[in-house]
Amino acid sequence: MNNIKRVLRIVFILASIGSLYFVPWPIVWAWILPLPDTVQAQVDEALDHGFDGIIVYVDQAGKEPGFYAAGWHDRKAKIPANPHALFKIASITKLYVAVATTKLVKDGRLSLDKTLAEYFPALAGRIENSDKITLRLMLQHRSGIPNFVDHPDYWKNPPKNKQETLEYALDLPADFEPGEDYGYSNTNYMLISDLIDKVVGYSHQQYIKEEILIPLGLKKTFGSLSEVDIADVMSGYYVGIDEDFKYEDTGLMIAAAEDVGTFIRALNDGSVFNEGEQEIYSSIYEYEHTGLLVGYQSIAKYHKDIDTVVIQFTSTTNFDGYNWNLSEVVYSRIVKILRKQ
Numbered sequence: 001m002n003n004i005k006r007v008l009r010i011v012f013i014l015a016s017i018g019s020l021y022f023v024p025w026p027i028v029w030a031w032i033l034p035l036p037d038t039v040q041a042q043v044d045e046a047l048d049h050g051f052d053g054i055i056v057y058v059d060q061a062g063k064e065p066g067f068y069a070a071g072w073h074d075r076k077a078k079i080p081a082n083p084h085a086l087f088k089i090a091s092i093t094k095l096y097v098a099v100a101t102t103k104l105v106k107d108g109r110l111s112l113d114k115t116l117a118e119y120f121p122a123l124a125g126r127i128e129n130s131d132k133i134t135l136r137l138m139l140q141h142r143s144g145i146p147n148f149v150d151h152p153d154y155w156k157n158p159p160k161n162k163q164e165t166l167e168y169a170l171d172l173p174a175d176f177e178p179g180e181d182y183g184y185s186n187t188n189y190m191l192i193s194d195l196i197d198k199v200v201g202y203s204h205q206q207y208i209k210e211e212i213l214i215p216l217g218l219k220k221t222f223g224s225l226s227e228v229d230i231a232d233v234m235s236g237y238y239v240g241i242d243e244d245f246k247y248e249d250t251g252l253m254i255a256a257a258e259d260v261g262t263f264i265r266a267l268n269d270g271s272v273f274n275e276g277e278q279e280i281y282s283s284i285y286e287y288e289h290t291g292l293l294v295g296y297q298s299i300a301k302y303h304k305d306i307d308t309v310v311i312q313f314t315s316t317t318n319f320d321g322y323n324w325n326l327s328e329v330v331y332s333r334i335v336k337i338l339r340k341q
Helices: 002-022 025-032 039-049 090-106 135-139 162-167 186-200 204-216 257-269 277-282 323-340
Strands: 053-060 066-074 086-088 254-256 289-293 296-303 308-314
Touching: 025 323, 039 053, 039 066, 039 323, 053 257, 053 323, 086 296, 090 135, 090 186, 090 204, 090 257, 090 277, 090 289, 090 296, 135 186, 162 186, 186 204, 204 257, 254 257, 257 296, 257 308, 296 323, 308 323
Parallel strands: none
Antiparallel strands: 053 066, 053 308, 086 254, 289 296, 296 308
């Protein structure tokens, strides 16, 4: 019996040692480091986690906005990070699209209960359940439409335009029955953007500018790369690749951190909405978002307990590592510093 216990003890010890191999040590290390006293110190520390550049904007009620940056704006040209630089905000764009849709619903130009097949008859036979998928379900990511980035050929043969992108989501089985589950799908919002184009008769980017950006006084938010001076855009990098990804036009929005912060504040306090719009928006989408593109990570949130908006941009990605998790750790520690102040 003693021998059996001894063997079991050895097996347990070996198993415990073996399990340490799977511990995400970079994340653990980032968490357990002593918390700096200032936001800038934490921003500087982020470079030790492998980020080429980082921008943070803090809007605390009753205080002057805080602008922080570390690392490179352009690594090759040795230009230091600029807290006022433009950045590709990726899926944070969905918040602007959702607000634009809300305004069109309130105006009676769109209906949340009308189906995809009704809005896009040509897609009826190419998207399963198109006669059951409503605009509401698409906004909520409850449509079951496959996410085009999940297609096995998407990364091997990247699409050259929007139509090629859409093709990666067509003629596939639904991920689930409409309304029966949740499945984040970029295809939903690409189709919604196309729908806004169709309804207003011009680009959804222009509609967003007229109905959201101009009223809020946002002059450093743009719909595409073609609208900006490329030198103003922060460079984006992928670990192990020398290429600067700022030159790729993804069709998603580009903005300065302060502009995104102003928008997030207006979204949460309701000032971005006209009468009756906020009730609609609250039923269809969220009030914060993150964004991820090759070379670009972004987090945009309002923290009600301290009445503070914190925007964070990091310019290095590595989809096979802990890069995204580390950006979340840095963000969480910044919020913790602000709560202690």
